[in-house]
Amino acid sequence: MAAAHLLRYRADDEVGVAYRDIGEIDWFVCRPPASFWPDSDEAAALLMNACLAQPARWNVRVRYAGGELPAPAVYGLPRTWPHIRALHERAGFRYVGDTEVILIAHVADLPAHEPRPGETVDPTLGECGTRFTAYADGHALGFIEVDTSLSRPERRARGTGLADIGNLHTDPTTYGEGLEHRLLGEAADWLRLCGVDRLLAYERATDVTVIDRLTSAGFRELTRTDRGWEHRP
Secondary structure, three states: OOEEEEEOHHHHHOOOEEEEOOOEEEEEEEEEOOOOOOOHHHHHHHHHHHHHHHHHHHOEEEEEEEEOOOOOOOOOOOOOHHHHHHHHHHEEEEEEEEEEEEEEEEEHOOOOOOOOOOOOEEEEEEEOEEEEEEEEOOOEEEEEEEEOOOOOHHHOOOOOOOOEEEEEEEOOOHHHHHHHHHHHHHHHHHHOOOOOEEEEEEEEEEEOHHHHHHHHHHOEEEEEEEEEEEEEE
């Protein structure tokens, strides 16, 4: 009926200041209220009480909550899970972080790869997957990284054919020249070779300009997720 994963961070100097001596509900899932699941509310409330009691026994400095399930694009508390969000709010958690927009596109809908004269794109290993960097006159103009490992064994649920953008950066002076679209086109060629047909992207809700550029390239909004919940009873 309900399940949760708790984390306890040590209080010593080897742990970053933000995480030092905290307890966290790494993820919490439960069945939504329904007539054919009459005990779902009670089960969820009992589990949430246990999730609050354990950090109290640990005597942690502060309690946080998230939703980092081992599945693609599931983190924070998505707007598509109103029953999970309401449960956290009733338990005393308050949203104190950022909202991110999760976008998705069919690879076939991404811009066609149209290199410009004098511009080259080189593939290398990046921080978050395969990186494609655009160069002109010996200078790097920008890059995109795509991660095609979302369907590895511990992430089986509907991960096949799915990838995400780990990084997308371009020189601000090139925004009006369509560089982002050309990089997306280069990545799209690679993704098709990898058997990927859908591509995810994540942006802060406040980055309206970036979101507009992605939607103009074929992305659509999938959902919004709120990250950063602190227990403030």
